[in-house]
Amino acid sequence: xxxxxxxxxxxxxxxxxxxxxxxxxxxxxxxxxxxxxxxxxxxxxxxxxxxxxxxxxxxxxxxxxxxxxxxxxxxxxxxxxxxxxxxxxxxxxxxxxxxx
Numbered sequence: 001x002x003x004x005x006x007x008x009x010x011x012x013x014x015x016x017x018x019x020x021x022x023x024x025x026x027x028x029x030x031x032x033x034x035x036x037x038x039x040x041x042x043x044x045x046x047x048x049x050x051x052x053x054x055x056x057x058x059x060x061x062x063x064x065x066x067x068x069x070x071x072x073x074x075x076x077x078x079x080x081x082x083x084x085x086x087x088x089x090x091x092x093x094x095x096x097x098x099x100x
Contacts, residue, residue, distance in 0.1 A: 008024070009021055009024065009025050009028075
C-alpha cells in the first residue's frame with residue numbers, strides 16, 4: 001500500500017521539480033506540525049477534564065457512602081426510638097390499669 005506522501009512527494013524528483021517539491025513538503029510539514037499541536041492541546045484538555053471528572057466521581061462516591069451510613073444510623077436510631085415509645089405506651093397502659 002502506497003501512502004499519499006510517496007506519490008505526492010517522489011523520492012527522486014526531476015531536478016527541475018526539486019524546488020516545487022521542497023516548498024510543497026515544507027508547507028505540508030508546517031501544516032502537520034500545526035495539526036499535531038492542536039491535537040496535543042485538545043488531548044491535554046480532555047485529560048484535564050477526565051481527571052476532574054474522576055475526582056468529582058470519587059467525591060460523589062464518598063458522599064453517597066456517607067449518606068448511606070447516615071441513613072443506616074438514622075434507621076437504627078428510629079428503630080430504637082420506636083421501641084422506647086412502645087415501652088412508654090405499655091408502661092402508661094399498665095399505670096392506667098393499676099389506677100382503675
